[in-house]
Amino acid sequence: MRLPYPSNVKIxxxxxxxxxxxxxxxxxxxxxxxGVYVAGCLEGxxxxxxxxxxxxxxxxxxxxxxxxxxxxxxxxxxxxLSAGEGPRFAQIAREMVERIKGLGPSPxxx
Amino acid sequence: MIVADRKPLKEILEMxxxxxxxxxxxxxxxxxxxxxxxxxxxxxxxxxxxxxxxKNGLNLxxxxxxxxxxxxxxxxxxxxxxxxxxxxILSMAxxxxxxxxxxxxxxxxxxxxxxxxxxxxxxxxxxxxxxxAGCGTCVIHFFxxxxxxxxxxxxxxxxxxxxxxxxxxxxxxxxxxxxxMIVRKKMExxxxxxxxxxxxxxxxTTARDGGPRKSVREELVQ
Numbered sequence: 001m002r003l004p005y006p007s008n009v010k011i012x013x014x015x016x017x018x019x020x021x022x023x024x025x026x027x028x029x030x031x032x033x034x035g036v037y038v039a040g041c042l043e044g045x046x047x048x049x050x051x052x053x054x055x056x057x058x059x060x061x062x063x064x065x066x067x068x069x070x071x072x073x074x075x076x077x078x079x080x081l082s083a084g085e086g087p088r089f090a091q092i093a094r095e096m097v098e099r100i101k102g103l104g105p106s107p108x109x110x
Numbered sequence: 111m112i113v114a115d116r117k118p119l120k121e122i123l124e125m126x127x128x129x130x131x132x133x134x135x136x137x138x139x140x141x142x143x144x145x146x147x148x149x150x151x152x153x154x155x156x157x158x159x160x161x162x163x164x165k166n167g168l169n170l171x172x173x174x175x176x177x178x179x180x181x182x183x184x185x186x187x188x189x190x191x192x193x194x195x196x197x198x199i200l201s202m203a204x205x206x207x208x209x210x211x212x213x214x215x216x217x218x219x220x221x222x223x224x225x226x227x228x229x230x231x232x233x234x235x236x237x238x239x240x241x242x243a244g245c246g247t248c249v250i251h252f253f254x255x256x257x258x259x260x261x262x263x264x265x266x267x268x269x270x271x272x273x274x275x276x277x278x279x280x281x282x283x284x285x286x287x288x289x290x291m292i293v294r295k296k297m298e299x300x301x302x303x304x305x306x307x308x309x310x311x312x313x314x315t316t317a318r319d320g321g322p323r324k325s326v327r328e329e330l331v332q
Contacts, residue, residue, distance in 0.1 A: 026157040
């Protein structure tokens with residue numbers, strides 16, 4: 001489809017969103033990412049039964065951590081979409097970039 | 111196992127104010143099993159501290175080390191070549207850990223990162239429940255394997271009380287009435303008569319009421 005999405009989104013592929021750990025999200029923030037999001041499969045359609053639900057809980061945990069550190073929890077997010085939804089993938093990337101631009105650079109980089 | 115919860119981050123950050131070189135020390139014992147102070151949780155807390163430091167413009171040195179156990183001197187000893195490089199040691203073990211660390215390294219500042227809560231077990235993944243109060247005189251054999259000392263809100267030995275309704279304790283709908291469970295099990299097994307026996311007041315001197323406790327096994331003491 002060759003759909004364009006913002007070039008500042010760096011993709012890290014994992015076999016399933018259930019592979020994404022709390023520490024992966026925290027390390028991204030620690031190393032200076034202004035935002036991190038997990039793109040998992042639709043809820044109820046995980047090939048590994050519950051990987052995306054586990055990822056969702058981990059994202060929620062990290063949001064809570066950011067809140068406790070007086071950082072914006074919106075810098076971390078979970079999205080659900082199917083592998084066939086290319087246009088939605090590009091749209092989510094644009095949405096997330098807009099959101100982060102609205103929040104400004106991460107205070108961790110100050 | 112001994113169950114614990116991580117302290118709120120604000121409390122941990124408040125404790126660490128003024129310290130720039132931090133060693134986070136985990137324990138591979140109970141707190142690893144209840145997912146609060148093992149190597150993984152040490153990594154997470156270290157990362158959180160680094161984020162907090164960078165946010166506040168501090169150049170923090172945060173390192174990680176997880177010991178086999180923090181309640182045995184031979185493992186605590188393994189930190190001897192490290193402690194001098196840090197302003198503070200943050201222990202993620204139960205309350206025993208920071209005390210053993212501060213006894214062995216009196217020159218160092220040792221702080222707890224967790225609140226130690228109870229002796230219990232995992233009733234499902236991610237959920238732990240109290241089972242033992244460490245009272246020093248076990249009475250579980252009288253109650254078919256259920257402990258009213260740890261699991262009755264009033265630690266009643268002659269229950270249930272009037273606060274038991276529909277199998278729940280009056281303190282919360284989320285708390286099972288252990289006396290309801292004891293009575294049901296006795297009825298199912300045809301041994302309800304056991305409960306006609308009056309249980310006299312418990313001698314609490316073997317519990318915390320008798321002061322700090324110590325266990326000495328002469329055959330092992332060297």
